[in-house]
Structure formats: structure tokens, C-alpha cells
Amino acid sequence: MLHTYEFWFVVGSQFLYGPEVLETVAARAAEMADKLNASGNLPCKIVYKVTAKTNAEISDVVREANYQPSCAGIITWCHTFSPSKMWINGFANLQKPYCHFATQYNREIPNEEIDMDFMNLNQAAHGDREHGFIAARLRMPRKVIAGYWQDEDVQKRLGDWMRAAVGVAVSRELKVMRFGDNMREVAVTEGDKVEVQAKLGWQVNTWPVGQLVDTMNAVTDAEIDALMDEYRAAYDFASEDTDFIETVRYQAREEIAMKKMLDAEGCKAFSNTFQDLYGMRQLPGIASQHLMAQGYGYGGEGDWKVAAMTAIIKAMAEGKTGGTNIFSDVKSTDWFYRAVVNSTQYGWIHGYGDGTFRPNNPITRVEVTAIVNNMLGREADVDFVTEHYDELNHFSDLEVSHWGYYHIVEATNDHDYTKPSSGENWTELN
8 A cells, every 4th residue: 555655745935946957956955855765764655756846846746746646645855945936826726735845955964164165065954944924924834854964864854754654645535435325323323424534534334235245155265274374374273063063154255245245345444233134144353353464444332434534544554563572472362352452552561572462361459559640640759759759658578670660659649740741840749
């Protein structure tokens, strides 16, 4: 998915500088695009498109970007000064995500050797100030990334923005297949399908469960056998009992049929509900799970909104290692699997140093305290605790060296505090 998108690099300048400077700007812009692509920190390709010098050039490249499906957004930079009024028409028509890359070609400024030629060519600070003004003046939604373009952290920030922009592109073309309606009398799974298509692009429509059943009945044993091989590679089977195997084969039949219907309609997300299974023996369980592993979004109980967002997030996160199970003793078939994965993503639990979760161990008081603190965003002020050690509540069986010491101190000492962006700044013990 990600590799099918690209981002256009549009560099601002003007004819005032003459052909020699403009040729240098174009060469450096192409060089930057090549090195950024080779960095390994970007999920999508950057394509240098133009050194724009006129209103017409900018309007033309924006128009082309709007109508090119593979273009997920534009990245702008001003090597030299670029008068911002000539960007107004193009920006007014831009329909793709936009990132202002505030950087400069050289890492260092040669203060001792600087001359007018250098100053004439290298005006990124001046140009980016002007460029930033017009985007702010037009109240444009945008991402501004400031920093040196060859620094890894800057490249990774650019890569993160690319993933968000791909999410926008996927959203605008997303089709959701609903097998039947949502659960009867349930409000949270309802929604305004007209408004969501107008605002986000999602095309949400319903297909009859009877059509799914017809498609299931047409699935061959050979197709089921092939998918069963995939299941055996991915899952530990609890039994080889005939009834159990037949149940799993039925799930395979459901998955194959759903995938055929999804692919035929170009849908990347689907929903269903156990209230509408007419003609089916089972609610798709492993079938839905295995489709999600392939990038499809799914929402239970007819929740098409969850299905759509899951598909978008999966597209954005392609190739990332986060957001999945990190524990060697937690399997995808465990009843608590999703709770563990979600809690890990939220930062509520971290497991043990050997990479295990130990789900069958009794949970200790300090572990419960740590989880609650993490859920509430509470964190002891280590400096304050150290300075006021003698004033704190203590426990004879809890040493400062214990991993949970500060969690217990946080929970058992009443205190006033302020809340910065992270952690706590304690001000007084009560």
C-alpha cells in the first residue's frame, strides 16, 4: 500500500536570481530528494517536481497533484526567497496534504568565508519565513517540519507525516462493505453515511447476507485446503477432532467468500453482526481475524466506523513493528490477547524483562499499582521524592532499588503537584 504513493517536492524561487542560481537550486533539490529516498527513514518516495518561479508553475503542479492518484501530498521548501503571493492561487486549489519543510541545504553557515554569492543562493531562512506567512494567512491546514534535512530525527518526522497523509489518501477512496445492517436498536454503531462520504470520502454500503451465502456455497474444497494450510502455519490447533476441523474449515469457507466479495467491489473494510447470519452456521471469527491480518478493516456488530478506521490505520502503519503482541507467551488465540495488545500500546503494561507477560501468574499489589498509575498518567517526581525522603510514607519490605518503588510512593503519599507535558512536578506533601 505505502509503496504505491509518492510525495512531490516543490521548491520555491524566482527569476530574479538568474539561470545559474536556478540551475543550482534545481540540482540541489534533486540531490536532496535522492538522499532522502536513500535514507531508509521514509515510507514513501519523494519526487522532485519543479523549482517554481511563477504563479502559473505553482498552479500547474498543484492541479497535477490533485488529479494524480499516486501523489499523496506535496512538500515545499524555499532554497531562495520565493514571493508568497504567487503561491495563493495554487494553495487555494490544493486538495492534498501539504508539508512545509523548513530546512537549509548546508548544515553549517560559513561565517568567515560568506560572500554575496552565497547569500544570494542560500536564503532558506528568509524564504521559509515568507512561505510560512502565506500559509498562516490563508489558514491552511499543514504540517511544518523544521530541522536539518539530513538529520535522522527530522527524516523520521517527515516519514510520520507521510504516513498520516497516506491515511488521508486511503480515506478518500475507502469502500466499506456491510454484510447486513447494524444491530437492532443499537445507537453507537449507527452513523451518517452521507456526511461521512462528503467529509471523509468513505463509501459505506450494504450487501445482502444471502449473496455472501451463495458465494460461500461456490467455494471449492481445494480453495479451503489451501487456506487451511495457512491457518496451520499461523495458529496452534486445539484439536484434530473431526468436528473441530470441520468448524475451522467452515471459517475458511467464510473467509474465502468474504474476500472474493470485498475484492470484487474494491472494499478494504467490512462489518457484520450476529443478528444477521441467515443461512450461515457461524459468525466469522478466525475468518475476520485472518482478513484483518491481511490489511482489511473490520467492525463487529455492524460498526462500519470502526471497520473504516481500522483499515486506514493499518494502511498508515504498514511496515511498522509497533502495535502488535510483543510477549512470547501470549498467543493470538488467547481470550485476553486483544486486551494485552491494547494495554501495551497505551503504555499501561510492559511485561517482564525476558519478553514474557506470564498471564497465569498471580498479580501483585505493586503490579496493580503500576498499572493504575500508568492508566491515570501518574508518575512520582523523583527529585522531590529524593529531597523529601524522610517525610514520606515507607514500607519495611520496599527498598528504593525495587522496580516498583516510585509507583508505590506515588500512590501512598498525598501530594500537590503540577502537570507538565509528562510526569508530575510535586510541590507539597499533605
